[in-house]
Structures are given as structure tokens and as C-alpha cells.
Amino acid sequence: MRGLRENMSCGVALTTERAVASTASSAITSSAASAITGSAAVIEGSRSPGLKAPPAIVLCGGAGQRMGELTTAVPKPMLTVGGTPLLTHIMRTIAVGGTDEFVLAVGHLGQVVKDYFLQFQAYAGDFTIRLGRRPSVEVHGSFPEEGWEVTCADTGEHAGTGTRLRAAARLVHRWPIIVAYGDVLADVDVAALLAFHQAHGRLATVTAAVPPARFGHLAITDEHRVSRFDEKRSGEEPQAQRGLVSIGFFVLEKAAVERYIPADRDVMFEEDPIRELAADGELMAYRHDRYWQPVDTPKELALARGEWDSGKAPWKVPA
Secondary structure, three states: OOOOOOOOEEEEEOOOOOEEOOOOOEOOEOOOOOEOOOOOEEEOOOOOOOOOOOOEEEEEEOOOHHHHHHHOOOOHHHOEEOOEEHHHHHHHHHHHOOOOEEEEEEOOOHHHHHHHHHOHHHHHOOEEEEOOOOOEEEEOOOOOOOOOEEEEEEOOOOOOHHHHHHHHHOOOOOOOEEEEEOOEEEOOOHHHHHHHHHHHOOOEEEEEEOOOOOOOEEEEOOOOOEEEEEOOOOOOOHHHOOOOEEOOOEEEOHHHHHHHOOOOOOOOOOOHHHHHHHHOOOEEEEEOOOOEEEOOOHHHHHHHHHHHHHOOOOOOOOO
């Protein structure tokens, strides 16, 4: 595995109990969604409490080049919406389904992510610090992330998403796992996704959705006259879109990682591993018909911030 540093992992438990103060660093970036191909079946899911919430891996090690200068010093998942990093918003979405164990596959500017979580409790609210040879910090009150266990796994500066996933999976102690991108906002019903995965019994599930409207839609008559032009978002006019894409929010069994992601070469998870899972009939698709938005560009970041400021962000998790 190219660029992996096995000894560069850190674990942080977020709690209001006394914690020893410490410092360190880290950062992240993530990957964009890719089109679903192959023989993945698409089936509607429904809410069920049958499956215990598994741990989650968030892929957040990419360079985020399409963000330009915005990601010069900060990795894309750490760009903020409403004063909170994209990464934290995504983790909150997953936590609604019951998950409280996270492994962050960091890489480019990984120190920023590590610093954020190592200092999280101090920024979460009021605190008391005891100085000296054995410093400690006591946080007062509570916060939504209380009780989370967050592990930062350094997966290399330039590794592909499959390589990052396999490296981060070494720190997972139970299966299946949820795998999400650190730059995709969505109001996915994670509990229903997990129930769907449990019901079909295959090795992998991918969440599938209609592509967002990055471009205006044209309605054209037989005479090539434009009869309508609009900028409607995905979900408002789904019939204007054709096909589905992967938005991440995978659920994977251990065999999906160990059999399909090679350990001896760098690989993108969205390429050979996904194609081979589909070809073997081991990939199912959970249909998500509500909101989702990749945050790949400054325009998409501005869109997410505008939704938050308006008070109408569909992906906002109530405190």
C-alpha cells in the first residue's frame, strides 16, 4: 500500500468526563461520487431496527483540487458550513442511525483533522483546565458528539480511495461497516440503509440517487425551440434526470474489503473493486430519493452555506 504509515493513527473519545489535555495534528480531504455501473440491483429500503449500528469509515484524504485556493491550507472536508466542518455534518448524519464509532481515513493536510478532534472538547463549550505536569481538561455541559469514538488513520498523501479504505479497515473491530465520503451532504436514512443491507444478505450496498442539477434543464420542442429552462435541484423534478449515481454511504461486509480490494497495489474503490462486486452479484443499491449534494467546487460550497443560512438545509441534524 503506497504511502501508508501504520504508526500514524490516533484515537479520540469525545466525552464530558475529565480528559488529559494533549496536542497533535491532522487533516483530510475526500472523494466525489461515481456513476453506478454493472449489475447492481436497485431496491427500495424501509426503516427497521434489526441491525445494530456498525462503525463508520469516512474517506477524507484527497487533495480537493477543484476547490482551488480554499483548500490550500485546509482539506475540503474541513471547510465549514454554519461554522461546522463538512466532515462533522456528515458524521452527524451517520450518528442518527446509531453509529458512535468513526475511523477517519486522512491523508492530504491530515494534521488539520487530527488537531480539530484533539481540541474538539475545548471548543465544544465551557471548560476548566488544570495546568501542571499532569494537565487535564473538564468540559462543562453537553454536546451532540458526546460519546463518539473517533480514530484518525493516516492513509497516505496520494493513495486511492480503495487503498485508504483497506488501510482504515485495519482499525475496525466489528463488521459490517458504513463507508462515506467526506464531501457529500445528504439526508440519508442510515437506519433504513442498514436494514436494507441486512435483509438482502450480499457483501455490499451502495446508496444510489439521481444526479444533482449542476446545470440548467432545457425542454426543447421538435422545432428545437426552448420551451422551458430551469435550475431545479435533484428531487424537485426527478423525471428530468436519467440514470442513478453512487453517493457513497456504502455498507460493506469484511469479505467485500478483503476479497475485492488488493493489498499489493494502489486502487480506487470506485473502479475495479466496485465493478467486480457488481459482476459477482454481491453489490446491491439502496435508492435514496431525497436530498443529496456533492461539495466539490466553490459554487457547491456556497450553495450549501446558503441553504444553511436560510434555515432550510435538508441535511441539518437537529441538536
